[in-house]
Amino acid sequence: MRARVIYNPSAGREVLTKNMLEILRILERAGYETSTYATTPEPHSAKNEARRAALAGFDLLVAAGGDGTINEVVSGIASLEKRPKIGIIPAGTTNDYARALKIPRMDLLAAAEVIAADHVIPMDVGQANGQYFVNIAAGGYLTDLTYEVPAKLKTIFGYLAYLVKGAEKLPSVRPIHMRVEYEGGVYDGMGSMFFVAMTNSTGGFEMLDPDIVLGDGKFSLFILKTANVFEILQIIGAVLNGGRHLNHPQVLYTKTSFVKVESKDNQRIMINLDGEYGGDSPTTFINHQQHIQIIGNRSDYAEPIDTSEHRDAFIDMIDKLDTNEME
Numbered sequence: 001m002r003a004r005v006i007y008n009p010s011a012g013r014e015v016l017t018k019n020m021l022e023i024l025r026i027l028e029r030a031g032y033e034t035s036t037y038a039t040t041p042e043p044h045s046a047k048n049e050a051r052r053a054a055l056a057g058f059d060l061l062v063a064a065g066g067d068g069t070i071n072e073v074v075s076g077i078a079s080l081e082k083r084p085k086i087g088i089i090p091a092g093t094t095n096d097y098a099r100a101l102k103i104p105r106m107d108l109l110a111a112a113e114v115i116a117a118d119h120v121i122p123m124d125v126g127q128a129n130g131q132y133f134v135n136i137a138a139g140g141y142l143t144d145l146t147y148e149v150p151a152k153l154k155t156i157f158g159y160l161a162y163l164v165k166g167a168e169k170l171p172s173v174r175p176i177h178m179r180v181e182y183e184g185g186v187y188d189g190m191g192s193m194f195f196v197a198m199t200n201s202t203g204g205f206e207m208l209d210p211d212i213v214l215g216d217g218k219f220s221l222f223i224l225k226t227a228n229v230f231e232i233l234q235i236i237g238a239v240l241n242g243g244r245h246l247n248h249p250q251v252l253y254t255k256t257s258f259v260k261v262e263s264k265d266n267q268r269i270m271i272n273l274d275g276e277y278g279g280d281s282p283t284t285f286i287n288h289q290q291h292i293q294i295i296g297n298r299s300d301y302a303e304p305i306d307t308s309e310h311r312d313a314f315i316d317m318i319d320k321l322d323t324n325e326m327e
Helices: 011-029 045-055 067-077 096-100 108-117 151-157 159-172 229-240 308-326
Strands: 002-007 033-038 060-065 085-090 120-128 131-133 136-140 176-182 185-191 193-197 219-224 251-256 258-263 270-273 276-280 283-295
Touching: 002 011, 002 045, 002 067, 002 085, 011 033, 011 060, 011 108, 045 060, 045 067, 060 067, 067 085, 067 096, 067 131, 085 096, 085 108, 108 283, 120 270, 131 270, 131 276, 176 219, 185 219, 193 258, 219 258
Parallel strands: 002 033, 002 060, 060 085, 085 283
Antiparallel strands: 120 131, 120 283, 136 193, 136 270, 176 185, 176 258, 193 219, 219 251, 258 283, 270 276
């Protein structure tokens, strides 16, 4: 078996690079012939290498870095018919995806041991505007924090940098007339932001949806129907208080396999996909159930399904999307 470790050399204040030799030893003891690839500042460096390694027949790709590195590795193989397993060594700022999969975030070698244990979890992949996401998508006010905070500040101050920036932007929140279509209903009204979640962890919060089931083919959709600063703070407090925001009168919460969003008052709705800018609305979010195999540390996930019958249709759809983008 062959494993390719795709790592961000600047992640985790370079602690990842210092531990790389021991990480490779752990994988080799698990039976893998290992090699590494250090990402570069060039766009889509991790994504391009993941696709190349998958086509070269590697059995395991290890995304070593932050949530952005994980997104790129998944995006590199999502459209392929044969996709290798993915392991995770979390070394980013918030490490939301690793948190959701119960992968150790403070001990890189312990995370490598999780990969060696090979507990595979079938995970969903989201798609919007011809791009992929694995953890969360969002739109509206405050959802641009992740790409507005400079990388250097995130490295130095970590999660605190997001809190400071969020407090700075909170007074500027304004209502948007949005139309959101989802499985079983439509919301047509005012709101400040929405979230399309695939795990229960985002921005360091672990109770976004206490009822999440990994790999069930469903998004957790949240719409904040208010732009009032005090109500938004109240909702954030409810999130921190054990997920009590689900019943808040200014929160629409539902489970759905798709979401369609558009602005009805010409206000721009920027889309955030796993922390990166993913285009503007109108946007349709599609859930591809159990599309990738992630090595994690959880036992509470949906039963594996046979997705082979959907594979050809999915690849055909990707080809059409790529053609439309080129045109």
